Amino acid sequence: MEVFPSPLESAKFIAEHSKDVSVDEEGARRVAESLFDKASAAEFGLAGWKSLHELNPRAADKEAVDWVFLVDTLNFSFWSEQEDRKYLVKYKDKTYSGYWSLCAAVNRALDDGIPITSASYFATMTLDQVRHVFRSDTEVPLPLIEERHRVLNESGIVLLEKFGGSFLTCVKMSEKNAQKLLHLVLENFPSYRDEAVFEKKKVSFYKRAQILVADTWSVLEGKGDGSFDDISSLTIFADYRIPQVLVHLKAMKYSEELMKKLHEGTLFQSGDKEEVEIRGCSIWCCALICKHLQELYQKKGQDMQEKINAVLLDYYLWDYARDHREEMKDIPFHRVRCIYY
Numbered sequence: 516m517e518v519f520p521s522p523l524e525s526a527k528f529i530a531e532h533s534k535d536v537s538v539d540e541e542g543a544r545r546v547a548e549s550l551f552d553k554a555s556a557a558e559f560g561l562a563g564w565k566s567l568h569e570l571n572p573r574a575a576d577k578e579a580v581d582w583v584f585l586v587d588t589l590n591f592s593f594w595s596e597q598e599d600r601k602y603l604v605k606y607k608d609k610t611y612s613g614y615w616s617l618c619a620a621v622n623r624a625l626d627d628g629i630p631i632t633s634a635s636y637f638a639t640m641t642l643d644q645v646r647h648v649f650r651s652d653t654e655v656p657l658p659l660i661e662e663r664h665r666v667l668n669e670s671g672i673v674l675l676e677k678f679g680g681s682f683l684t685c686v687k688m689s690e691k692n693a694q695k696l697l698h699l700v701l702e703n704f705p706s707y708r709d710e711a712v713f714e715k716k717k718v719s720f721y722k723r724a725q726i727l728v729a730d731t732w733s734v735l736e737g738k739g740d741g742s743f744d745d746i747s748s749l750t751i752f753a754d755y756r757i758p759q760v761l762v763h764l765k766a767m768k769y770s771e772e773l774m775k776k777l778h779e780g781t782l783f784q785s786g787d788k789e790e791v792e793i794r795g796c797s798i799w800c801c802a803l804i805c806k807h808l809q810e811l812y813q814k815k816g817q818d819m820q821e822k823i824n825a826v827l828l829d830y831y832l833w834d835y836a837r838d839h840r841e842e843m844k845d846i847p848f849h850r851v852r853c854i855y856y
C-alpha cells in the first residue's frame with residue numbers, strides 16, 4: 516500500500532502553505548483558555564460518548580464494536596442542499612437529522628430484527644435492502660445511497676474473509692495500539708483511505724479511519740482490548756462541522772474569496788485546494804489548541820496527559836457545533852459529496 520505522511524504531518528505542511536485558510540495562533544490560545552475549566556469536567560471525558568448520546572451502544576461487547584464499525588463505515592455526507600429539505604429518521608418518538616439519523620436508522624433496523632451490523636448480512640445486502648434500512652421519514656433520501664451500498668458490500672466481504680466476520684478480531688490484532696489499528700483499517704478497507712495531493716505532495720486526513728479507532732476506544736470505555744496506550748497520537752477528524760466551529764470561535768480564518776464561495780454554496784470536489792486547506796488547517800488548529808490546553812494544566816501542576824487529547828477535544832467541538840447551530844449559521848460549511856467525511 517502507498518505510504519502517505521500522517522494526518523498531523525500533512526496538516527502542518529498544509530497550514531504552512533495554505534492561501535485561503537489560516538490558523539490564528541492567538542485565537543487557538545483563547546479557545547484553549549475558554550475550554551480550560553470544561554476540560555476537567557466529566558462530560559469532556561470518555562464517558563460522555565455514552566452518557567451524552569442515547570443512540571450510542573450501552574454495551575462494550577463484540578456487538579457494540581460491530582455497531583461502531585458499521586456506523587463509521589457509513590459516517591459521511593449527511594448535509595443537505597436546502598436546510599428545510601433534508602433526510603430525517605424518526606426513532607422511538609424522536610426525529611434525528613445528520614449523523615444521528617444514520618444511527619437512528621441502524622437502531623430501527625436492529626429493532627426490526629434486521630442484522631444490519633453483521634458482516635454476513637451487509638456483505639451481501641442488495642441496493643433495495645440498503646434503501647429500505649436507510650429509508651427517510653421525509654421525501655429526501657440519504658445522500659450517496661449507491662456508494663453506501665458499495666462500501667457496505669466491500670467492507671463486509673473483507674471482514675468475513677480476513678477478520679472472522681467481526682471488527683473485534685481486527686481490534687484484538689492491534690494489541691491495544693491505536694496506530695496499529697489505524698493502519699490495519701487503512702490496509703484492509705479501501706473506502707477509509709482519505710488522501711489527497713497538495714502542492715505536489717501526498718497528504719492524508721484519514722477522518723473515518725481515525726474516528727473508527729476513537730469510537731472503538733469509546734465504546735470499549737478505554738478498557739480491555741480498547742485500552743489504547745497511544746490514543747493521544749490521533750488527530751481530530753476533519754469533517755465539515757469542525758472547520759465551521761473553529762472559524763466561529765475565531766481560531767481559524769477564511770479569505771474573503773473563500774468565504775464568498777462558501778456563502779454561494781459552491782460544490783467542491785474531494786481534493787480541491789480549498790477543501791484540502793480547510794481540512795488540513797482544522798487538524799493543525801486543534802493540535803495547537805490541545806498543546807495550549809496541556810500547557811495551561813502543566814502551569815497548574817496538573818498532569819492531564821490522559822484527559823486532554825484530540826479525540827476528546829473533537830467530540831466536544833462537534834457536540835458544541837450541534838448545540839450552537841443557530842449561532843453558527845453565518846459560517847457556512849464547505850460542501851463536498853464524498854465517502855470520506
Ligand SMILES: Nc1nc2c(c(CN[C@H]3C=C[C@H](O)[C@@H]3O)cn2[C@@H]2O[C@H](COP(=O)(O)O)[C@@H](O)[C@H]2O)c(=O)[nH]1
Pocket residue numbers: 564568571590591592593594612613614615726730751752753754755756757829830833837856
Ligand atoms: N469531527 C467529527 N465529525 C463527526 C463526528 C460525528 C459523530 N461521532 C460522534 C458524535 C457523538 C458520538 O460521540 C460519536 O462518536 C459525525 N461526524 C461527521 O460530522 C458530519 C455530520 O454532521 P451533521 O450533519 O451535523 O450531523 C459528517 O461529516 C460526519 O462524518 C465527530 O464526533 N467528530
